[in-house]
Amino acid sequence: MRFILLVTVLLAPAAWAFPWMVKHNYGSCAVCHVDPSGSGQLTPYGRAQADVIVRWRTQPRNDEEEVPKSANFLWFLELPEFLNLSGNARGGALIRPSPTTPVIPLIMAADLYATVNIGPVVGHVTTGVGVKNAGPAGILPQCSGQCNAQWTAREFWVGAKFAEEAVMVRAGRINLPFGLRNNEHTSFVRQTTRTDVNTSQSVGASVSYNSDVVRGEVMGLLGNFQLGPDIYRERGYSAFAEYSLSHNAYIGLSSLIAHAGADPETTKATTRHAHGMFARLAPTQKFAILAEADFLLWQSPQLLDRIGFAAMAQGDFEIMNGLHLMLMLEGQHKGAGQMGPELGAWVSGAWYFLPHVELRFDHILRRRSIAGVNPFFEYNFVIQLHFFL
Amino acid sequence: MSIRTATILSALFAFTALASPDYPGEIQTHLGLANIPPQSCTLCHPGATGSGTATSPFARALQMNGLTSGNAASLRAALDAMETAGTDSDGDGVGDVAELRAGTNPNVADQMTGTGGGAGGGGGSTVVLPPLTYGCGADVSPGLFVLVALVPLIRRRFAR
Numbered sequence: 001m002r003f004i005l006l007v008t009v010l011l012a013p014a015a016w017a018f019p020w021m022v023k024h025n026y027g028s029c030a031v032c033h034v035d036p037s038g039s040g041q042l043t044p045y046g047r048a049q050a051d052v053i054v055r056w057r058t059q060p061r062n063d064e065e066e067v068p069k070s071a072n073f074l075w076f077l078e079l080p081e082f083l084n085l086s087g088n089a090r091g092g093a094l095i096r097p098s099p100t101t102p103v104i105p106l107i108m109a110a111d112l113y114a115t116v117n118i119g120p121v122v123g124h125v126t127t128g129v130g131v132k133n134a135g136p137a138g139i140l141p142q143c144s145g146q147c148n149a150q151w152t153a154r155e156f157w158v159g160a161k162f163a164e165e166a167v168m169v170r171a172g173r174i175n176l177p178f179g180l181r182n183n184e185h186t187s188f189v190r191q192t193t194r195t196d197v198n199t200s201q202s203v204g205a206s207v208s209y210n211s212d213v214v215r216g217e218v219m220g221l222l223g224n225f226q227l228g229p230d231i232y233r234e235r236g237y238s239a240f241a242e243y244s245l246s247h248n249a250y251i252g253l254s255s256l257i258a259h260a261g262a263d264p265e266t267t268k269a270t271t272r273h274a275h276g277m278f279a280r281l282a283p284t285q286k287f288a289i290l291a292e293a294d295f296l297l298w299q300s301p302q303l304l305d306r307i308g309f310a311a312m313a314q315g316d317f318e319i320m321n322g323l324h325l326m327l328m329l330e331g332q333h334k335g336a337g338q339m340g341p342e343l344g345a346w347v348s349g350a351w352y353f354l355p356h357v358e359l360r361f362d363h364i365l366r367r368r369s370i371a372g373v374n375p376f377f378e379y380n381f382v383i384q385l386h387f388f389l
Numbered sequence: 390m391s392i393r394t395a396t397i398l399s400a401l402f403a404f405t406a407l408a409s410p411d412y413p414g415e416i417q418t419h420l421g422l423a424n425i426p427p428q429s430c431t432l433c434h435p436g437a438t439g440s441g442t443a444t445s446p447f448a449r450a451l452q453m454n455g456l457t458s459g460n461a462a463s464l465r466a467a468l469d470a471m472e473t474a475g476t477d478s479d480g481d482g483v484g485d486v487a488e489l490r491a492g493t494n495p496n497v498a499d500q501m502t503g504t505g506g507g508a509g510g511g512g513g514s515t516v517v518l519p520p521l522t523y524g525c526g527a528d529v530s531p532g533l534f535v536l537v538a539l540v541p542l543i544r545r546r547f548a549r
Contacts, residue, residue, distance in 0.1 A: 135523040
């Protein structure tokens with residue numbers, strides 16, 4: 001009943017828990033996500049929104065419509081208020097015009113989430129199975145990248161909410177607060193800044209703030225303790241702040257400085273900087289623009305300093321309720337002697353055709369530019385089915 | 390499809406391999422190294438800590454020598470071909486395979502392998518890094534200590 005009231009009072013057009021929620025007047029992420037800066041497990045309110053608003057429908061939603069039972073855990077199970085359980089299963093295939101392996105089955109995520117709320121205290125843990133690239137999130141000992149499957153733990157943290165839940169203090173293994181928390185975790189902005197929500201979490205402590213006008217988070221990084229030895233771990237800070245210019249226009253700043261005795265990529269002692277801006281705009285209720293641009297700097301006493309950039313802009317057009325078409329352009333340069341920047345274009349579609357079920361495809365064409373190698377093009381087609389338990 | 394079209398398409402659609410988790414170990418075995426290369430997955434996958442597409446110069450050199458994903462035989466053949474040709478992806482004058490044998494990074498134009506930690510360690514001695522490993526066995530996580538330390542604080546708050 002409480003959910004019904006919330007949903008009917010806070011009327012908003014269709015959306016899921018993504019940055020493009022801005023077009024539906026959801027500037028803050030904390031109301032729908034356990035993580036106050038967005039992504040991952042939904043709150044009970046977020047689950048209700050996903051089922052009532054995000055799902056594909058051919059008829060306009062009735063404002064008095066009740067939240068269906070399918071909004072519950074496993075589509076039917078109503079949980080006690082203090083306990084929030086859910087899961088995330090994402091699988092599909094990578095298809096590319098290759099003579100040897102044109103179709104590669106993928107299991108992108110198979111995670112379970114649990115959150116316990118006791119008064120102002122929140123405990124959150126995720127665990128699951130990762131395949132191949134889950135290495136930095138793996139918890140089995142000494143995998144050394146040689147495991148086909150890994151037991152993973154991407155997030156585990158405890159936190160406490162203050163000031164009528166506007167402030168949250170957390171400690172544990174947390175997603176890095178930086179830039180847009182977009183779904184495309186392999187995009188240049190997420191990979192090059194190492195701030196994707198797939199495998200780039202770090203142990204640390206953070207303070208976040210959420211209001212109608214401003215939201216942000218500052219996190220002190222102690223390193224990823226699921227890789228070792230210690231010399232490879234990055235320590236420093238990561239932060240973002242976003243300001244609401246209006247109900248449909250948000251602009252933010254991000255900053256990250258982290259040092260590792262040996263960068264996993266170059267094996268050199270490196271202090272890595274990423275500082276940038278991002279924006280979310282919604283000119284209409286059917287269209288959202290997401291953009292991010294980051295300045296990058298790598299400082300190493302053994303090598304010349306490098307400067308670079310990573311940037312993206314995405315347009316999300318909601319053809320009809322629950323059916324999205326997205327175009328993303330991106331670019332980056334790592335300042336490492338490449339022959340020009342790397343460029344990419346994504347044409348994607350997402351169809352939320354059943355409660356908590358999404359079918360998505362991505363065409364990704366990229367011009368790769370790597371030091372010592374002539375630029376070349378690569379194309380990938382990814383199709384995936386996503387269940388949110 | 391004309392030959393010209395096919396040629397253009399094949400040039401455009403030059404693909405990189407997906408991660409092949411056994412490759413670091415295969416490199417160690419094939420070259421007789423004491424440890425897997427310290428860069429582990431990032432030797433070929435320069436994305437966030439060893440994820441993403443294999444786009445490092447060394448990975449591209451392997452692919453140009455016939456490497457395909459999930460095919461250890463193609464890796465061994467590519468390494469042999471590169472050793473014979475003296476392929477030097479980072480242009481530092483030392484071949485890729487020689488760098489792997491020496492414990493240095495074939496992607497970085499510098500024979501140094503690390504400072505042993507911290508900034509300001511430039512120039513001079515070469516320090517061979519221990520290999521990058523994944524999993525909690527890599528070290529004890531202080532995050533656990535943080536979580537344990539928070540328990541009495543939380544209990545104290547509720548006791549008030």
